[in-house]
Amino acid sequence: MHTGILANKTVLELGSMIAAPFATHILNQLGATVIKIEPPAGETTRKLVRGGPSGTYIAYNRGKQSICLDLQTDGGREIFRTLVEKADIVLHNLSPGAARKLGVTYENCMAINPSIVYCHIKGYGEGPLAEEVASNPIAEAATGVMYSNRIDGRPSRLGPSYHDQFAGCYAVIGILAALMAPEGTPERHIEFGLYETGLHIAARDLVGVQLKSQLLGRPEQEPSPEFSIPGYGAYETRDGRWIYLVMLTDEHWRKFCRAVPIEASDELATLRQRRRQRPQVEEIVGTAVRSLDYDGLAKKLSAEGVGFTEVLSLDRVLDAPQAQEPRKYSEFTFAEYGFEAPDFPLSYNVTQVRAAGSPPLLGEQTSALLKGIGYDDTQIRSFLDDGAAVTADQEASLWAKVSKPEPVTG
Structure with a gap:
């Protein structure tokens, strides 16, 4: 019941x-x-x-x-x-x-x-x-x-x-x-x-376009954060796994720099500065991530409170401890x-x-x-x-079976 x-x-x-x-x-x-x-x-x-x-x-x-x-x-x-x-x-x-x-x-x-x-x-x-x-x-x-x-x-x-x-x-x-x-x-x-x-x-994005149109005097599409904020997106680790980083604020950036660690220079301290130097920031983040295996990097990021996760294929999602416990x-x-x-x-x-x-x-x-x-x-x-x-046909096969491939010889 x-x-x-x-x-x-x-x-x-x-x-x-x-x-x-x-x-x-x-x-x-x-x-x-x-x-x-x-x-x-x-x-x-x-x-x-x-x-x-x-x-x-x-x-x-x-x-x-x-x-x-x-x-x-x-x-x-x-x-x-x-x-x-x-x-x-x-x-x-x-x-x-x-x-x-x-x-x-x-x-x-x-x-x-x-x-x-x-x-x-x-x-x-x-x-x-x-x-x-x-x-x-x-x-x-x-x-x-x-x-x-x-x-x-x-x-x-x-x-x-x-x-x-x-x-x-x-x-x-x-x-x-x-x-x-x-x-x-x-x-x-x-x-x-x-x-x-x-x-x-779509309300947030529609209003975002209206806001930028009025501020800039022209219509402009509102990009997603990972296209507008350097350090926000997926990066490949040394062992070939992918990690997704969320760095929306200056504090997020400082935490990432402490975790890796890299120098948090004054020239990149603010989001506006990092946006102006996007290629440089992307290279810094990508290099730092590529220098570490996923598990080691994850441990460092977690200790500093950085938002991240592994980018998982569908066959691995339910194996994660968070999904099981x-x-x-x-x-x-x-x-x-x-x-x-x-x-x-x-x-x-x-x-x-x-x-x-x-x-x-x-x-x-x-x-x-x-x-x-x-x-x-x-x-x-x-x-x-x-x-x-x-009524249901209890004996009917639901799917057409995939035939087994012929064994390879020679």
């Missing part, structure tokens, strides 16, 4: 990719029961890696229940209505057109259950683009993030889908606030866009493979929640959930025979 602040809440998720599944992942970690409603083909992330589930699906759908429904059939819609009657929260990131087509709009759900908390993560909020579809990279491009992030001069996405994940967090904030609001109030209808999420995230991830199996996935970081909430199980197979809990909401065996068999509902 779940415990935790949302232990008595049931969430219906009609989610795909990241934004909605990430939001319900957090709600599940806070104790809520999450029922993932999927179409017969499954949601998108079930088929992204060699025809099977991707890391996104495995990481953000563990601990949920999957019911597979065809909402374009009368039977599928009937089941959905019954689920909504008994649920507390509906959350999805379908396009506005798809939500109307499938009958899962706010108006549809409110007519079934007036006390429902309804959250729709859209591409765009209110405005001329409200009906358009948007994704994480579109939000990056439209809100200024992509313009400065270039590969060989070409604007490029960041890589991780941070806008999707921020939107998921905003959805959770909105849902928690709505649960505190009286039934029937507008606060229980939450609707916002990835675009508006991106605008809010206490353990900040859950271990579980899915198909025949074992996984370790980081948990929601508010540990005092998560530790009271049951250990998250594997992510569900497509339709794994369909029959059990149908029985739980009042359908008998004959009705369930009818839904399955008609294709309104689908």
Whole structure:
């Protein structure tokens, strides 16, 4: 059984990719029961890696229940209505057109259950683009993030889908606030866009450009700290590892000089001086780092209170003592493979929640959930025979296996 602040809440998720599944992942970690409603083909992330589930699906759908429904059939819609009657929260990131087509709009759900908390993560909020579809990279491009992030001069996405994940967090904030609001109030209808999420995230940089434009009399892009502050960035150590240094202030610089040690000359004492002599400072820092092995340098920097970390490849991240002591991830199996996935970081909430199980197979809990909401065996068999509902194929292989390479001879 779940415990935790949302232990008595049931969430219906009609989610795909990241934004909605990430939001319900957090709600599940806070104790809520999450029922993932999927179409017969499954949601998108079930088929992204060699025809099977991707890391996104495995990481953000563990601990949920999957019911597979065809909402374009009368039977599928009937089941959905019954689920909504008994649920507390509906959350999805379908396009506005798809939500109307499938009958899962706010108006549809409110007519079934007036006390429902309804959250729709859209591409765009209110405005001329409200009906358009948007994704994480579109939000990056439209809100200024992509313009400065270039590969060989070409604007490029960041890589991780941070806008999707921020939107998921905003959805959770909105849902928690709505649960505190009286039934029937507008606060229980939450609707916002990835675009508006991106605008809010970009506020610091947008305001920074405005400030510089007014101070300098011309628009100027606000660079990231590592492009504007010497000594701020990644440097290679003598043993071929990479260390990331944070030197924002003059005190940071003095601490680094004491740690290495090098002379903290008066000519480089202030950030303005160091910026004027950036190539010289970069050479000083790079040479100092290259003269030491990582472990020795780390010990010196830590003793002086310098901000740093090793730049780790993904396969090494969860081996770090900070990730393991206490353990900040859950271990579980899915198909025949074992996984370790980081948990929601508010540990005092998560530790009271049951250990998250594997992510569900497509339709794994369909029959059990149908029985739980009042359908008998004959009705369930009818839904399955008609294709309104689908159960999991327990024997199906999830991924196309990589064939073993032929042995090299001669």
